[in-house]
Amino acid sequence: MARSTRSVDWGFPRWRSYGAEREAVKVRLCDRHGCDQPGDRPAPKSPNSPDRWYFCEEHAGEYNRNWNYFEGLTAEEAAQREADERRDAGGFAESKHNSWAGPGDGxxxxxxxxxxxxxxxxxxxxxxxxxxxxxxxxxxxxxxxxxxxxxxxxxxxxxxxxxxxxxxxxxxxxxxxx
The missing domain is CATH 1.10.287.110 (DnaJ domain)
Incomplete structure (x- = not known):
């Protein structure tokens, strides 16, 4: 008897569930050296850069705890950048009254x-x-x-x-x- 090469999900109705393809699924690993967890949480590599790191949940938390947005700037440059962003962040200032977060968390x-x-x-x-x-x-x-x-x-x-x-x-x- 000849072996069938026909797929079971041809035509309509679809016989298998969606997402049950035969091809291997590509999983991006955490960019932290030595970590083998899926890296599904993007983090910027530097301010105003489109490049991203992709970390697992644990390493994304570590990255966020150590992030210094004003790193490498002098005090005057940091103050200028903060003033510029406060001036441009009018849409965010409108939602201050919602108090989405508690004190001590930013x-x-x-x-x-x-x-x-x-x-x-x-x-x-x-x-x-x-x-x-x-x-x-x-x-x-x-x-x-x-x-x-x-x-x-x-x-x-x-x-x-x-x-x-x-x-x-x-x-x-x-x-x-x-």
Whole structure:
């Protein structure tokens, strides 16, 4: 008897499930040296470059933790790039009120992070902790408590400014559009 060379999925109806082709499926491996997992998560090789690395989930997480967008730039160039991108990111600024992410995971601005440093708090501190730290530091450095102390007056001003920045950010997060 002659061997049949006819495929079982000719015509209609299709006799096999979709994706059950006979050809081998090409799987891209993780670009990390020595890793044999599928590399299905793209990551940029450098800023503003179309070239991509393809990592597995574990190595993509490691890559993202170590990514420094401003690497190789001077402080002035980094500030200029940040200002340019803030000016061009109007569409993203409209969705700030959605609060998709929690504090400490990139949802705080650079000014908020500096304010938290002034108040000696962690990046994931809630507003009650901010208020408590502000009251404690304001009492310690108040000009009425420490008269004729220029350093205490500067620290008091810094604490007040930090609290104002964080209060305004908290009010923006609390505001929900109609």
């Amino acid at each position: 949802s705080r601005s650079r000014d908020e992070m500096r304010a938290l440093d002034v108040l000696e708090l962690d990046p994931d501190s809630d507003f009650e902790a901010v208020r408590g730290a502000w009251r404690k530091l304001a009492k310690e450095n108040h000009p009425d408590i420490r008269p004729n102390d220029a350093e205490a007056a500067k620290r008091f001003q810094a604490v007040q400014t930090a609290y104002e920045v964080l209060r305004a950010a908290e009010e923006r997060r609390q505001w929900k559009p109609d």
